[in-house]
Amino acid sequence: MSAPLRVERRDGVAILTLDRAEHGNAIDVAMADALLATALDCAGDPTVRAVILTGAGAMFCAGGDVAAFAAAGDAAPALMHRLTAPLHAAITRLAHMDAPLVTAINGAAAGAGFGLAMLGDIALAARSAKFATAYGAIGLTPDAGTTWLLPRLVGLRHAQRLALAGERIDAEEAARIGLVTRVVDDADLMGEAMTVAQRLARSSRTALRTTRDLLWSSSDTGLETHLAREADAIASAAGRPDGREGIAAFVEKRRPVFA
The missing domain is CATH 3.90.226.10 (2-enoyl-CoA Hydratase; Chain A, domain 1)
Structure with a gap:
């Protein structure tokens, strides 16, 4: 079979x-x-x-x-x-x-x-x-x-x-x-x-995961709660290797290479 x-x-x-x-x-x-x-x-x-x-x-x-x-x-x-x-x-x-x-x-x-x-x-x-x-x-x-x-x-x-x-x-x-x-x-x-x-x-796997979670949860939370989640998420992303690479690549006008 x-x-x-x-x-x-x-x-x-x-x-x-x-x-x-x-x-x-x-x-x-x-x-x-x-x-x-x-x-x-x-x-x-x-x-x-x-x-x-x-x-x-x-x-x-x-x-x-x-x-x-x-x-x-x-x-x-x-x-x-x-x-x-x-x-x-x-x-x-x-x-x-x-x-x-x-x-x-x-x-x-x-x-x-x-x-x-x-x-x-x-x-x-x-x-x-x-x-x-x-x-x-x-x-x-x-x-x-x-x-x-x-x-x-x-x-x-x-x-x-x-x-x-x-x-x-x-x-x-x-x-x-x-x-x-x-x-x-x-x-x-x-x-x-x-x-x-x-x-x-080719995108950041961790950033996509967090974005997916934010989208899935958006209809079940109030605005202020969701804004707080977004703030925590973007701050966390900025400290990860993918975030640092993405920011550097943007400034250097090149395609980022995410881990």
Whole structure:
């Protein structure tokens, strides 16, 4: 049996490919476990300076493996816990690791795949990509961070029509409402994702980590508290080797070389 997640490392970038193309890259327990193990590995490896998440074949991710849910019968609730535990732990690690995340959404993203697509700090959608929460159609509720991320990205009204009414949208509308960063021609998607990831990989890993944390926490804190966090963060950054190198490079009119 082939691995459900392919991992390639290139020039400081880890490329994670959901690899159950014959099942629409639907997430089963094996894939959730593999995603968590790989997220932990990337988070703990200082040579990984950016991560790309994409899917094999024509779909990004169809969501959870509904066929497995049906086969589980009365054990479906236990299976849901077994699946979401590693999946949600992986999402947490991908969101808070030092390396920034680029999602390259190569096709349809539904259910948990919808949540994974949104997770990217930079989310690039192929022109052919489609987006749907899809849970209501099978009598289930969202997971994979969907109800946390969606209103923060697109606002409550768009979140309600997507999550409650189950509207399906294309890549252009996804970019228009802020669900993804931008749309890329299908043939150019991975090349553009690699270009973006390599640009991020050349940046200060510690500065990007702190910036990610500040952005993630911004909607949960008051202005004064957040200003204090920003002040502490920039003061700390100025004292680190990357901060000193960045300041020196700016003054000397050269590209910085971060550790």
